[in-house]
Amino acid sequence: MSAKLIKLIISIGIPVIILLLPVSSFGIDGLTIVEQRVIAIFFFAALFWILEPIPIYATSLVIIFLELFMISTKGFKPILTSNDPETFGNLVDYKVIMHTFASPIILLFLGGFFLAMAATKYRLDQNLARVFLKPFGENPKMVMLGIMIITAIFSMFMSNTATTAMMLSILAPVLAVFLPGDKGRIAFTLAIPFAANVGGIGTPIGTPPNAVALKYLVGDSYISFGQWMSFAVPYVVILLFVAWGVLLVFFPIKTDKIKLNIKGSWLKNRKAYIVYATFALTIILWLTDFLHGMNSYIVAMLPVAVFSALDIINKNDLKNISWDVLWLVSGGIALGLGLEGSGLAERLISVIPFDTYSPMVIILLVTVVAMMMANFMSHTATANLLLPLVAALGTSLSSLEAFGGNKMIILVVTVSCSISMALPISTPPNALAFATGGVETKHMAKSGIIVTIIGLLLNYLTMYVLNIIGFF
Amino acid sequence: MDKLYIICVDDQREVLNALTEDLELFESHLHIEECESADEAWDVIESVDSEGDHVAVLVTDQVMPKNSGVDLLKKLREDGRFDQTRTVLLTGQATHKDTIEAINTAHLDNYIEKPWKKEALHETIKVLITKFLLAKGLDYQKLTDVIDQNTLLTNLRKTT
Numbered sequence: 133m134s135a136k137l138i139k140l141i142i143s144i145g146i147p148v149i150i151l152l153l154p155v156s157s158f159g160i161d162g163l164t165i166v167e168q169r170v171i172a173i174f175f176f177a178a179l180f181w182i183l184e185p186i187p188i189y190a191t192s193l194v195i196i197f198l199e200l201f202m203i204s205t206k207g208f209k210p211i212l213t214s215n216d217p218e219t220f221g222n223l224v225d226y227k228v229i230m231h232t233f234a235s236p237i238i239l240l241f242l243g244g245f246f247l248a249m250a251a252t253k254y255r256l257d258q259n260l261a262r263v264f265l266k267p268f269g270e271n272p273k274m275v276m277l278g279i280m281i282i283t284a285i286f287s288m289f290m291s292n293t294a295t296t297a298m299m300l301s302i303l304a305p306v307l308a309v310f311l312p313g314d315k316g317r318i319a320f321t322l323a324i325p326f327a328a329n330v331g332g333i334g335t336p337i338g339t340p341p342n343a344v345a346l347k348y349l350v351g352d353s354y355i356s357f358g359q360w361m362s363f364a365v366p367y368v369v370i371l372l373f374v375a376w377g378v379l380l381v382f383f384p385i386k387t388d389k390i391k392l393n394i395k396g397s398w399l400k401n402r403k404a405y406i407v408y409a410t411f412a413l414t415i416i417l418w419l420t421d422f423l424h425g426m427n428s429y430i431v432a433m434l435p436v437a438v439f440s441a442l443d444i445i446n447k448n449d450l451k452n453i454s455w456d457v458l459w460l461v462s463g464g465i466a467l468g469l470g471l472e473g474s475g476l477a478e479r480l481i482s483v484i485p486f487d488t489y490s491p492m493v494i495i496l497l498v499t500v501v502a503m504m505m506a507n508f509m510s511h512t513a514t515a516n517l518l519l520p521l522v523a524a525l526g527t528s529l530s531s532l533e534a535f536g537g538n539k540m541i542i543l544v545v546t547v548s549c550s551i552s553m554a555l556p557i558s559t560p561p562n563a564l565a566f567a568t569g570g571v572e573t574k575h576m577a578k579s580g581i582i583v584t585i586i587g588l589l590l591n592y593l594t595m596y597v598l599n600i601i602g603f604f
Numbered sequence: 605m606d607k608l609y610i611i612c613v614d615d616q617r618e619v620l621n622a623l624t625e626d627l628e629l630f631e632s633h634l635h636i637e638e639c640e641s642a643d644e645a646w647d648v649i650e651s652v653d654s655e656g657d658h659v660a661v662l663v664t665d666q667v668m669p670k671n672s673g674v675d676l677l678k679k680l681r682e683d684g685r686f687d688q689t690r691t692v693l694l695t696g697q698a699t700h701k702d703t704i705e706a707i708n709t710a711h712l713d714n715y716i717e718k719p720w721k722k723e724a725l726h727e728t729i730k731v732l733i734t735k736f737l738l739a740k741g742l743d744y745q746k747l748t749d750v751i752d753q754n755t756l757l758t759n760l761r762k763t764t
């Protein structure tokens with residue numbers, strides 16, 4: 133039997149067993165049938181995202197279908213009618229589940245995608261890289277720092293994968309001239325994915341786990357684009373320097389001079405100017421919501437409208453949009469909806485005596501679990517699974533208030549999801565760097581683990597400081 | 605996962621053996637089929653297609669009894685099912701006219717002269733496999749030893 137088949141049997145078998153058990157066997161007082169189904173869907177999601185018998189975005193789509201089929205107001209009637217509404221439970225409005233495909237968060241990312249596509253198409257990314265890298269000169273350590281800073285800045289607005297791909301292809305001719313035995317080659321190859329992973333934390337649109345977090349940062353916990361950057365960018369900068377230092381210690385560079393030669397020149401046509409202006413304007417609007425009142429979701433529609441209307445992004449370019457990434461997030465949002473809408477989230481919090489645990493222990497536990505999981509599976513899928521549970525904790529646990537409450541625990545877990553970078557499978561940027569053949573898993577692991585752990589400690593420190601200054 | 609094929613066509617058995625031997629590297633992830641004529645190759649292509657699998661690369665000799673390599677390439681190109689299949693003409697005897705026809709009508713991807721160099725052949729096939737996978741949207745993550753990094757990176761830059 134193939135490994136894939138075994139994974140499929142496990143991933144389907146366990147949720148089906150959960151579904152078939154009598155409600156009483158869970159030992160949870162008042163558990164309804166709908167809630168039991170949500171537990172089964174949650175296990176289905178966890179097993180499918182962890183074992184990955186099918187692509188992770190496909191799992192998201194199946195979750196949405198299962199919710200519509202089994203727990204929505206317009207689902208499959210024979211399993212949705214009951215004589216006793218009390219024990220049956222609350223159904224979730226089907227429209228709400230379907231809305232996850234076009235939730236404001238998804239549209240925010242769509243806006244980000246439009247910006248990134250236009251920037252690549254009109255070579256804004258490569259030209260900026262060329263200009264920004266010039267001041268870093270030819271000293272290899274400085275060039276490496278420069279590359280890391282540029283990579284991190286780009287990955288705040290573009291996907292971490294696209295940024296890594298661009299920077300690795302810029303770096304390819306440089307890597308070729310390294311002498312054999314010079315560990316600097318490894319340092320450079322790892323610098324790019326590490327910087328891309330870290331950089332994604334910098335803005336709400338930097339990486340998909342941030343999108344999942346936004347779902348739970350509403351109401352009192354709302355965070356604007358600018359507020360996000362105000363805590364995340366300093367964190368990114370410090371962790372970037374840490375990663376730079378770690379790589380230089382592990383893989384000292386012997387070459388004494390490095391010359392980057394990035395070709396290209398600024399495009400000077402009408403459409404290119406529109407791209408430059410729209411890019412700048414969108415970012416300015418994102419950061420100045422307190423002046424004009426438009427939130428980041430509304431602003432994200434500006435590049436979508438402008439680039440489409442002016443044929444900067446055409447029909448063909450639309451095919452390059454990573455719908456899989458968007459739908460992966462949609463599935464995560466839907467999973468959270470199921471937990472909340474059915475009342476399961478509330479019930480679990482009420483039956484498990486979290487209040488008896490120290491809030492510190494809870495924070496430590498969830499962040500370490502997030503970090504460990506994200507090393508072996510998709511960061512986004514990790515956020516999809518953990519954040520709905522963490523949000524339920526955050527809103528109900530009064531002892532967390534002293535540490536920053538719901539907002540703090542959502543942010544600390546989200547960042548923990550994004551800093552895992554010990555293995556080639558941890559993130560797509562790591563996989564790309566590994567595939568260049570210049571690094572081995574052990575190189576990535578020993579430097580990646582250290583960066584991840586320092587990142588985690590720094591994460592706690594950031595939240596501690598934010599709490600003191602009254603950020604939450 | 606769907607299977608991927610490299611189809612090699614040459615009427616000389618010893619050349620065919622040498623070629624498939626040099627393509628051993630790819631056997632870890634792709635199936636390599638040996639065909640001694642254009643007609644046999646077409647039968648194989650049809651059967652691969654009917655199984656729902658993919659012909660990623662076709663490597664063919666030009667001068668063969670009955671149908672030539674260029675005839676085979678033209679037939680392949682006219683068939684919408686194989687519009688992403690990448691092609692290599694591996695020959696020492698193609699005339700000027702054959703070559704022009706291969707490029708202009710059969711939209712040949714690569715021309716390799718006999719005798720070929722193993723490394724160059726590997727490079728070429730890797731690039732072609734990568735282009736095929738990306739054009740078809742197939743998963744390349746498990747195929748890292750047989751794909752070309754630069755081609756992949758250039759393509760991934762366009763992802764959002």
